[in-house]
Amino acid sequence: MNNNSKPVYIKGQPVGDGCPAVFLAEINSAFDTDMEQGQRMIRSASEAGADFLKAEILCSTDIVLNDGSRFEYEYGDNGERTSETWYDIVARKVNPLSFYESLFEYSRSLNLEFIVSVYDLASVEFLADMQAAALKIPSSNLNHEPLIVAAAKTSIPLILDTNKAYTSDIARALLWCEQQGNSNVVLNHHPGSGPAPAEQHNLNYIRHLKQTFGVPVGLSCHYVGDEILYAALGAGANLLEKPISFDPSHKDLDTVFAANIDDLPSILAKVRACSAALGDGKPRAYMPDRELDQWMGVIAQKDITPGDKLTTDNCRFSWPCKGISVEDWSKIEGRTVVHDIFADHPVRWGDVSFD
Structure with missing residues (x-):
């Protein structure tokens, strides 16, 4: 049984x-x-x-x-x-x-x-x-x-x-x-x-x-x-x-x-x-209340100009996530920036070169 x-x-x-x-x-x-x-x-x-x-x-x-x-x-x-x-x-x-x-x-x-x-x-x-x-x-x-x-x-x-x-x-x-x-x-x-x-x-x-x-x-x-x-x-x-x-x-x-x-x-x-x-002990397939605004995103630690590479020296991680999420940091670390990113602004996918 x-x-x-x-x-x-x-x-x-x-x-x-x-x-x-x-x-x-x-x-x-x-x-x-x-x-x-x-x-x-x-x-x-x-x-x-x-x-x-x-x-x-x-x-x-x-x-x-x-x-x-x-x-x-x-x-x-x-x-x-x-x-x-x-x-x-x-x-x-x-x-x-x-x-x-x-x-x-x-x-x-x-x-x-x-x-x-x-x-x-x-x-x-x-x-x-x-x-x-x-x-x-x-x-x-x-x-x-x-x-x-x-x-x-x-x-x-x-x-x-x-x-x-x-x-x-x-x-x-x-x-x-x-x-x-x-x-x-x-x-x-x-x-x-x-x-x-x-x-x-x-x-x-x-x-x-x-x-x-x-x-x-x-x-x-x-x-x-x-x-x-x-x-x-x-x-x-x-x-x-x-x-x-x-x-x-x-x-x-x-x-x-x-x-x-x-x-x-x-x-x-x-x-x-x-x-x-x-509760019922079952995992949720979809949770609209996941409160993702409490997750962190990648933020410019200081002004970043085109040609600079993204590193932990010029980036920090803060919430709420307004651009690229911290879970994707490995995808952009060391990549070249193609647009100006001002200090305290989020890093967005369009700011990064993947060529």
């Missing part, structure tokens, strides 16, 4: 090389069970101009064992750490599907379509009915054949998180999608659990994924700060996913590397500018 793939269209918006980068404002379940807080986050993402809302559905504790297994995570501004059982984390974020229906309809009312991470089959069916913009398969589910097959069958575009998956893991997940006739897949480079330091991101892997699988590739940004977003664009990322929060120091997983919602408009402006600056 190669990276000359066609874009994947998510609700009509192309994701791929040569297209503007797509930004997902990720709220996941940062609002827990608070509908008002969730709507505030969505409203802020919409007002800032995010391309899509990124959320997740946690509608049942059945997806996690209640066996005391714990997860340790960092939060706050000073590297504080805490741990919770996986069951407790999920339990405090579980909402009925009717809750998510109201939440996503609110997002849609603000013209902000939603991309949602799924963990169970019921969520896939629900989102298919809601005609979600895309379904996200979290990295923890990249080996979940029943989930990926069900998601692919919807024909909705898919985003597959990679994390520390082997190439064979990614190839297998893509094969499951292809077997269901769904080739509308974006891979998301995932640097690992956050906060991920810069050296852990390995952004050049984005190019490797494109060359290997021939699909658009995005970044799930788990860095404290926004600079990795712009570096990822330079490395070829077609899509950027970044958590947002009203309070990144809040004691919860994923908030420590979230962007403050107040900073989102500025971040998006930089993303748009960086994306536009990349």
